[in-house]
Amino acid sequence: MDVTVREVPGPDGIAAARTLPAAWYSNAAHFETEIQRVWRHQWLCVGDETDMPSAGAWRAIVAGGLPVLLIRDKEGALRAFLNVCRHRAAPLCEPGDDGSGSLLSCPYHAWLYRLDGSLARAHGVGEPDGFDTADFSLKPLGLATWRRWVFLHADHGAEAPEFGPMAAAITGYPVEAMHLVLSESHERPFNWKVLLENYSENYHTPFVHPEIDTSSSHDYPMLAEGLTLYAWDRPLRPTTDAGVLMATLLPGEPGWEALGSAPTTVPYDVGSYLALRI
Ligand code: FES
Numbered sequence: 660m661d662v663t664v665r666e667v668p669g670p671d672g673i674a675a676a677r678t679l680p681a682a683w684y685s686n687a688a689h690f691e692t693e694i695q696r697v698w699r700h701q702w703l704c705v706g707d708e709t710d711m712p713s714a715g716a717w718r719a720i721v722a723g724g725l726p727v728l729l730i731r732d733k734e735g736a737l738r739a740f741l742n743v744c745r746h747r748a749a750p751l752c753e754p755g756d757d758g759s760g761s762l763l764s765c766p767y768h769a770w771l772y773r774l775d776g777s778l779a780r781a782h783g784v785g786e787p788d789g790f791d792t793a794d795f796s797l798k799p800l801g802l803a804t805w806r807r808w809v810f811l812h813a814d815h816g817a818e819a820p821e822f823g824p825m826a827a828a829i830t831g832y833p834v835e836a837m838h839l840v841l842s843e844s845h846e847r848p849f850n851w852k853v854l855l856e857n858y859s860e861n862y863h864t865p866f867v868h869p870e871i872d873t874s875s876s877h878d879y880p881m882l883a884e885g886l887t888l889y890a891w892d893r894p895l896r897p898t899t900d901a902g903v904l905m906a907t908l909l910p911g912e913p914g915w916e917a918l919g920s921a922p923t924t925v926p927y928d929v930g931s932y933l934a935l936r937i
Contacts, residue, residue, distance in 0.1 A: 698723035719752035
């Protein structure tokens with residue numbers, strides 16, 4: 660997979676820059692094109708290991724418009740399938756539903772699936788000629804784990820994701836030892852590219868986020884790999900303390916003092932953040 664490194668454009672880049680056509684932000688047909696040509700061809704970060712179902716559990720999510728069933732089998736292997744029954748295409752679970760057990764039952768006609776996606780029983784079908792339950796397993800999706808993050812791809816056969824300079828940028832940080840202390844989810848009434856563009860510049864910061872000290876200019880480095888974005892306004896503070904915090908913190912907030920005692924080689928006066936999904 661190619662790695663694209665985006666940098667703040669110089670004067671020539673700014674002179675040539677134009678906003679995308681307005682219709683690309685509001686036209687439903689164009690959005691569907693983006694889903695098919697962009698989102699269905701990229702690895703999508705869907706959370707980290709601490710978000711994933713525990714052994715023997717499953718959860719239904721939607722990723723890039725796809726209904727997805729995340730399942731962790733009894734041996735601890737994480738799998739992803741289309742959340743679509745192979746009989747008449749009913750969803751096995753509603754998005755957001757979760758559960759646990761050794762079998763999943765389709766709510767429509769009660770076909771039963773094992774946690775490896777194979778069809779265990781087609782209720783009432785028996786064994787007619789030409790019907791083999793092995794032909795009706797759930798459709799698998801691509802799934803990969805990098806450091807602590809889990810990625811999905813619509814194509815089960817997709818090449819494993821590579822993170823190039825993004826991987827190098829956080830090599831020294833013990834992200835696996837960090838604890839998630841804050842998780843927020845927002846639904847916004849605008850096209851996804853608006854958010855991406857917002858995170859691609861620091862121009863708005865003094866006006867929209869006046870609480871952030873921008874008096875000492877600093878770089879706003881950004882790496883993009885497919886639809887995964889890695890950006891930070893200060894280097895994430897490395898520490899050997901297992902109580903590391905991932906959330907953006909401001910002085911005086913819970914956890915700030917613990918960060919203050921962590922070893923660091925860089926100025927760290929406001930906060931840091933790491934964005935791995937858009
Ligand atoms: S659609 Fe699932 S059993 Fe019929």
